Amino acid sequence: xxxxxxxxxxxxxxxxxxxxxxxxxxxxxxxxxxxxxxxxxxxxxxxxxxxxxxxxxxxxxxxxxxxxxxxxxxxxxxxxxxxxxxxxxxxxxxxxxxxxxxxxxxxxxxxxxxxxxxxxxxxxxxxxxxxxxxxxxxxxxxxxxxxxxxxxxxxxxxxxxxxxxxxxxxxxxxxxxxxxxxxxxxxxxxxxxxxxxxxxxxxxxxxx
Ligand SMILES: [Zn+2]
Ligand SMILES: [Zn+2]
Numbered sequence: 001x002x003x004x005x006x007x008x009x010x011x012x013x014x015x016x017x018x019x020x021x022x023x024x025x026x027x028x029x030x031x032x033x034x035x036x037x038x039x040x041x042x043x044x045x046x047x048x049x050x051x052x053x054x055x056x057x058x059x060x061x062x063x064x065x066x067x068x069x070x071x072x073x074x075x076x077x078x079x080x081x082x083x084x085x086x087x088x089x090x091x092x093x094x095x096x097x098x099x100x101x102x103x104x105x106x107x108x109x110x111x112x113x114x115x116x117x118x119x120x121x122x123x124x125x126x127x128x129x130x131x132x133x134x135x136x137x138x139x140x141x142x143x144x145x146x147x148x149x150x151x152x153x154x155x156x157x158x159x160x161x162x163x164x165x166x167x168x169x170x171x172x173x174x175x176x177x178x179x180x181x182x183x184x185x186x187x188x189x190x191x192x193x194x195x196x197x198x199x200x201x202x203x204x205x206x207x208x
Pocket of ligand 1: 160164170
């Protein structure tokens with residue numbers, strides 16, 4: 001069953017304001033889409049969700065537009081109530097990307113961006129705060145700047161999660177956008193995609 005291969009990939013961070021522990025991003029798995037599906041060029045639909053700075057969204061959209069042809073910016077939507085996790089006053093990223101996947105049309109990937117705290121189940125932690133979450137490969141992902149000291153790094157979280165949606169796993173190169181956080185927040189050290197990740201993304205039409 002195809003859906004079995006839609007693995008959630010976590011982008012985790014230890015520097016959460018509430019000081020909670022984190023763990024490495026999930027191990028990547030490249031299976032799940034046929035070559036034909038993975039090579040089809042997709043457009044990215046950027047959806048501002050809940051609280052998010054309008055200037056941050058515009059900047060992110062402008063950056064992504066240069067990289068992924070056909071990127072479009074959607075009208076903002078409120079956070080859907082079904083994703084609210086009351087005990088921690090935050091939103092479930094796994095529920096949100098499932099909802100976004102159902103919205104996505106053919107050859108479309110949804111990227112939701114928010115400043116609100118998001119979380120997912122991670123190992124034995126039923127509600128673990130994350131910066132982003134995306135299917136790998138798949139049609140949706142989400143990025144939050146809630147845990148970022150440098151809000152400009154939202155672009156790096158977003159491009160990492162979009163990379164997963166194309167089937168890219170985590171990368172051992174420490175300066176690569178696809179590196180595993182390994183329990184920290186390495187976004188300041190990330191400078192771009194490494195040659196291997198670049199090759200993968202160029203085959204899918206990314207202008208990098
Ligand atoms: Zn990841
Ligand atoms: Zn890489």
